[in-house]
Amino acid sequence: MAPNPAPTALWPAPHASEAVDATVHVPGSKSVTNRALVLAALASEPGWLRRPLRSRDTLLMAAALREMGVGIEEGVGPDGTGETWRVLPAGLRGPATVDVGNAGTVMRFLPPVAALADGPIRFDGDPRSYERPLNGVIDALRVLGARIDDDGRGALPLTVHGGGALDGGPVEIDASSSSQFVSALLLSGPRFNQGVEVRHTGSALPSMPHIRMTVDMLRSVGAQVDTPESGGEPNVWRVTPGALLGRDLTIEPDLSNAQPFLAAALVTGGRIVVPDWPARTTQPGDRLREIFTEMGGSCELTEYGLVFTASGAIHGIDVDLGEVGELTPGIAAVAALADSPSTLRGVAHLRLHETDRLAALTKEINELGGDVTETADGLHIRPRRLHGGIFHTYEDHRMATAGAIIGLAVEGVRIENVATTAKTLPDFPELWTGMLGA
Ligand SMILES: O=C(O)C1=C[C@@H](OP(=O)(O)O)[C@@H](O)[C@H](O)C1
Numbered sequence: 001m002a003p004n005p006a007p008t009a010l011w012p013a014p015h016a017s018e019a020v021d022a023t024v025h026v027p028g029s030k031s032v033t034n035r036a037l038v039l040a041a042l043a044s045e046p047g048w049l050r051r052p053l054r055s056r057d058t059l060l061m062a063a064a065l066r067e068m069g070v071g072i073e074e075g076v077g078p079d080g081t082g083e084t085w086r087v088l089p090a091g092l093r094g095p096a097t098v099d100v101g102n103a104g105t106v107m108r109f110l111p112p113v114a115a116l117a118d119g120p121i122r123f124d125g126d127p128r129s130y131e132r133p134l135n136g137v138i139d140a141l142r143v144l145g146a147r148i149d150d151d152g153r154g155a156l157p158l159t160v161h162g163g164g165a166l167d168g169g170p171v172e173i174d175a176s177s178s179s180q181f182v183s184a185l186l187l188s189g190p191r192f193n194q195g196v197e198v199r200h201t202g203s204a205l206p207s208m209p210h211i212r213m214t215v216d217m218l219r220s221v222g223a224q225v226d227t228p229e230s231g232g233e234p235n236v237w238r239v240t241p242g243a244l245l246g247r248d249l250t251i252e253p254d255l256s257n258a259q260p261f262l263a264a265a266l267v268t269g270g271r272i273v274v275p276d277w278p279a280r281t282t283q284p285g286d287r288l289r290e291i292f293t294e295m296g297g298s299c300e301l302t303e304y305g306l307v308f309t310a311s312g313a314i315h316g317i318d319v320d321l322g323e324v325g326e327l328t329p330g331i332a333a334v335a336a337l338a339d340s341p342s343t344l345r346g347v348a349h350l351r352l353h354e355t356d357r358l359a360a361l362t363k364e365i366n367e368l369g370g371d372v373t374e375t376a377d378g379l380h381i382r383p384r385r386l387h388g389g390i391f392h393t394y395e396d397h398r399m400a401t402a403g404a405i406i407g408l409a410v411e412g413v414r415i416e417n418v419a420t421t422a423k424t425l426p427d428f429p430e431l432w433t434g435m436l437g438a
Pocket residue numbers: 030031032104105177178179180183206207210325326349
């Protein structure tokens with residue numbers, strides 16, 4: 001966690017004087033949009049993404065692919081409706097420079113794509129991107145035949161010297177620090193000469209739903225993938241070499257970004273409707289239906305979407321969030337307002353996310369009068385009466401939305417740099433005030 005930046009821009013978090021009752025149209029999923037962009041770029045024919053998320057992380061992904069020669073055009077879908085990106089795959093080429101910002105999906109998913117390009121591709125990003133682990137991807141790509149120049153730390157910045165093709169084959173990695181290492185190798189795997197066999201050898205692998213999302217999306221564009229769940233060995237994924245289809249894909253709403261709005265219903269005793277909540281999805285945010293029900297709400301999933309209704313009470317929870325780590329900041333915020341203590345476990349890897357999220361949540365909730373302690377792999381949260389103050393966000397979009405949740409219930413919370421929500425939800429302040437009817 002970086003030291004507190006000077007709190008130049010402070011956003012007075014709206015305080016809710018009554019229960020929220022609103023319908024919130026949540027923009028598209030970051031994780032689905034960025035996988036769809038990579039798969040469309042690697043396909044053998046054009047494809048369409050409908051209702052893609054347009055946020056910092058996805059615009060960086062699109063810009064990087066364009067840099068490598070891929071055509072991504074603004075347009076309307078094949079049936080003439082909806083905002084769409086048309087992706088025109090082309091021979092990938094360098095020299096090119098990729099700005100990853102602080103997007104885990106860009107810094108992990110694109111080096112394997114760059115290894116397929118013809119020419120050098122330089123990767124650089126925000127200062128925090130230098131601290132986020134990338135060793136699993138770098139080491140694996142070298143084993144699979146790539147040439148990479150880095151400074152030996154297993155992190156950015158680096159240059160991938162693409163040779164136009166990559167051998168591929170079997171590789172062992174320790175992905176306990178990020179599931180994105182596995183997803184990265186699988187996504188480009190169909191284009192490696194021998195495909196790829198990824199064997200995870202480390203301790204617990206986080207964020208399994210995101211790996212399932214990768215596998216599902218690969219299969220939907222025609223790739224053959226064998227997984228532990230389809231009868232393969234535990235911790236081993238195999239992708240067969242082959243051409244990928246161009247698809248017409250509508251991007252689901254981002255269920256992790258639906259979290260602050262559902263939390264708003266919980267903490268104000270209100271009701272939120274999220275249209276187009278998918279009936280079946282690999283997104284980890286779908287677990288919110290279960291988690292926020294245990295914390296005091298109830299869910300009705302209809303053809304229109306999700307109707308989430310609070311009971312008025314907020315209960316603490318004891319839960320392993322290892323599969324759904326990105327939900328931790330929002331759950332911690334609700335837990336700080338609950339009627340009983342909470343224990344959030346299985347999320348040690350959050351120390352290497354946008355910021356050290358365990359340290360940041362502890363410090364910021366405690367500075368508002370809370371009682372949070374860090375454990376080896378999570379947080380203990382004992383609810384206390386909170387007071388207003390500055391909620392620092394450490395350039396972490398989910399810290400900003402966590403602070404906004406607390407601000408609904410606690411007067412005088414001011415959020416530093418709410419604009420950092422642009423990483424995945426540029427419209428957050430407007431959606432939030434819109435939800436409150438302001
Ligand atoms: O593959 C993905 O789209 C993601 C995987 C997860 O990463 P980690 O496994 O590094 O936590 C998640 O936290 C991140 O927000 C998105």
